C-alpha cells in the first residue's frame with residue numbers, strides 16, 4: 001500500500017476502495033480480481049499468454065501450495081494468514097516480498113506475460129498481492 005495504490009476511475013461500474021474492502025471482508029475475495037479461467041488443462045510444453053485487464057499490478061507466481069501474498073492487509077481478510085514462500089518470507093514478523101523472477105512475474109496494468117509450461121502434473125499460480133487470485137493448470 002502506498003501512493004498510487006488502487007487509484008483508478010470510480011465512475012459507475014467501477015469498484016471503490018471502500019467497496020473493495022467490504023467485499024473482501026464479506027467474501028474473502030473480490031470477484032473482479034481473478035484469473036479467468038481459474039482452471040485449465042493444457043498439453044505438455046504449452047505456452048501461456050496472460051493479459052492484465054485490470055487497473056493495477058498483479059503477479060503470476062508459481063507456488064507449490066496456495067497461500068497468502070506479501071500484504072498482511074489482504075492476507076488476513078482473504079483467509080490466507082500464512083504467505084506462500086514463493087510470495088514472501090517472514091523476517092522479524094514482517095512480510096518481505098520475494099523478488100520478481102521467471103516464476104514470480106509482476107504484470108502491470110495493461111501488461112502481458114508469456115510463460116512456457118513445463119509442469120509434470122499440476123501447476124498452481126497465484127497473485128502475491130491478491131492471494132485469492134488462483135490458477136490451476138493440469139496436463140491433458
Ligand SMILES: [Cu+2]
Pocket residue numbers: 033057058059127128129130133
Ligand atoms: Cu493481483
